[in-house]
Amino acid sequence: MSFTLAIVGRPNVGKSTLFNRLVGRRLALVDDQPGVTRDIREGEARLVDLRFTVIDTAGLEEATDESLQGRMRRLTERAVDMADVCLFMIDARAGVLPADQVFAEILRKRAKHVIVAANKSEGAAGQAGYLEAFSLGLGEPLPLSAEHGEGMPELYSILRPLAEGFEERAAEEAPEVDIDLTEEEAEAGDEAGASRTFTLTKPLQIAVVGRPNAGKSTLINKLLGEDRLLTGPEAGITRDAISVTMDWAGVPVRVFDTAGMRKKAKVQEKLEKLSVADGLRAVKFAEVVVVLLDVSIPFEQQDLRIADLAEREGRAVVIAVNKWDVEDDKSNKARELREEFARLLPQLRGAPLVTVSAKTGKNLDKLQEAILQAHQVWNRRVPTSRLNSWLSAMTEAHPPPAPGGRRIKLRYMTQAKTRPPGFVVMCSHPDELNASYKRYLINGLREDFDMPGTPIRLFVRSQSDKNPFKNRTKSTPSRLRKHMGKDRADAPKKR
Template identity: 60%
Template sequence: MSLTLAIVGRPNVGKSTLFNRLAGRKLALVDDTPGVTRDRRPGDARLVDLRFTMIDTAGLEVSGPDTLEGRMRAQTEAAIDEADGAMFLIDAKAGLTPADELLADILRKRGKPVVLVANKAEAKGSESGMLDAWRLGLGEPCPVSAEHGGGMLDLRDAIVEAFGEERCFPSKDSAFADAVTNIDIPTSVDEDDEGPEYDETKPLRVAIVGRPNAGKSTLINQFLGQDRLLTGPEAGITRDSIAVDFEWKGRKIKLFDTAGLRRKARVQEKLEKLSVADALRAIRFAEVVVIVFDSTIPFEKQDLQIADLVVREGRAPVIAFNKWDLIDNRQEKLAELREMTDRLLPQIRGIRAVTVAGQTGEGLERLMENIALVHRVWNKRISTAKLNRWLDHTQGHHPPPAVSGRRLKLKYMTQIKARPPGFMISCTRPEAVPESYTRYLINSLRADFEMPGVPLRVVYRSGDNPFAPKDGKARRPSLMPKKSATKGKSGKPGGKRRG
């Protein structure tokens, strides 16, 4: 997509609503509260036959550069400079305000094409606001209703008129053909085959999660080498889950910045609930999740709950002890963190932990190396032959316990999935296997096959009963031989024989 447009306007004019409308799904958080959007969010827009890239921005407010509103305004101006043009939204129902006139002056100074959009045109009394928009000197306003989808055809025509058909509809080339990848299908299955080799050039999705004010956005800005995300001393600045592209040693990585996760009892406002739900979706979409701990106050209850959530979702976790530049006695603190990690996170034994400093960039290279390593383990596959040899050895060393006087027997084992690694064990009574023995098997798998720090799944299945009827109805077989019926002279069964 060669065309990039920034959606700009003052707070609460419907920028995020229009963003979701053009994207075809609810990506940006939308609420009646002004100033919901703070960071700039890119997305792919689809408007009839027109395709382009759009950037959702924060509402423009007049304030000092050191305030939160001032930093939000700097993010909006950076989006305008990055884009090829802008869609300037005004509220047709409320009419023009001084903030609209200020933003119009900023756009005129940039000298880029601007499409003036009069949102909420379906409201009663919006005609006066549309007529008043001519005073901005940005051309004819395009009436739309982002909430109900009205005026989208007119908006498409206005964009094509402002940028030209050559820019909006570039000539088609062989890009689609180059994007098609041929998949080799194996013709035979080898019991010792552990699947395709790990591809170190494949793009990687990484989510950064943690408590509020743990330094997640600052950490991502250090990765990018620019102030891409809004940061500050205030807690809870990030609301949307923002995805940014990053490249490390030639490998494309998509980083997801998420809102801070507080305890569920403290999340009362609707907007914070939406932010938390957006962060949980980012965790499910990611492959590796970096859990950011504050080194000055690590292992709070919420930190442990976030780590447990990542493990239950089956993502590959990495702990980043941030704000390491504020620690004085580092050797003593490091030993303490190692002991607390092993003691408080037993469900993910061997989890990788790295000390970093988001402000100075210390430890970021080691963090990326651990992310790549844990992703490799998360994708690991083990051949069936190796697993069954391991299962026989493990049972011989520590056999399953007897339950209700009957010995359990583990017959067969295979890996049924990866990402995270999942294994199936065929046994006599799956429901009777105790949890303690399952933990023993998982810990042995981690140690023997070098899979520390990733979630492992083990399920049990019983073998099919060869004597069960195919129609699924169970019949109780009779253990007594069938009696042969005898006939008397009367020809009836059971008759007595005379003479």
């Protein structure tokens, strides 16, 4: 059984560094300034033969009000309640501070199991802080260096018996199930499972992107039905690209909440650059990208850049206009949005545009329907026979250009890939086929094969007439000629 380990402690004690080491990847943002992590992030950790879920939390703050620090503290306390084991991390070089004493008292009351870890204990500078950690009264502290990987064997030796206890408890609590299926029922179950598009191990990957304060975290919290992500009126609260797995009306999905993306000229701080880079990486891993707009200022220049980025990355795109509950003239506003969408984003012509309210949950069912439809189109495949019949009709209706008086011939077409759909056209003189004719073919593919909004890739190649054996005569292979030459040399000459 997998258990859950939450890493908690003051800001800037090295929690995210240890999280990255346990998961084996640089998932969490790490920087020298305190307070980088704000949301709780989950990851699948490996430590020798142990497999468990590790939670990276925001630094424990002393604030308890409705401020940003107070909301961060409540999220961390929620992670403590969720976890089976809490790894309470202190900075060995700074020693035990009064805030550490306060948080130790909180963990003593709320946590099931607590492990005290004195991080940054490498060298002599951390010895005094390690000894001070005994005063917390939570057992013998564990000297660690998350940066250099010191103390990992000792952490394993502490977690191993705890994991065995969780496995024994799970075996006792698990109900006995005796299922005896007939062959017909088993075959029916296999067919039903094979027909599922998304599974818990392979969920639908969705990235929610947009400008700061568009309501991305609020939207995902509404889908989850709980305050899982940090939200508030402040712009730029989210820093990491946080992934959340859930069952959305029967469909297993993994949703990535990303940091708000401002104009590149305004992004000066190193931390914001890291946040934006993390969000761009989430777009690359996603299958469907939801570009979330604010209804009060839709289709700003940055919104257009973000939507164009998703299209260039080859992702299926859905435009969602948030805060629809505060709009008064809904009918006229909806018409204006669709007109602006068609005018400003012609490369995504036909992509779904949905008006939603993350606050009230309005039209979230329509958003799911649009996402599933966009994903289906993104995976569409067209038979080669239909493509070539279509290509003949398109060239007859509008012949290709004839640069220099010689007509370009489009000979053959096939679909090379999906996700997004990619097509290859074999033709003569592919370098001289202009971009306008390629757009003509792409627009025809969208309309005739029902692929609205999805990115379409069209590759034009020359049908090679090169034959590697064209200039070779039908003669004996060289290796045989060599041996035959030796035989002729050894044979007696005729007189």
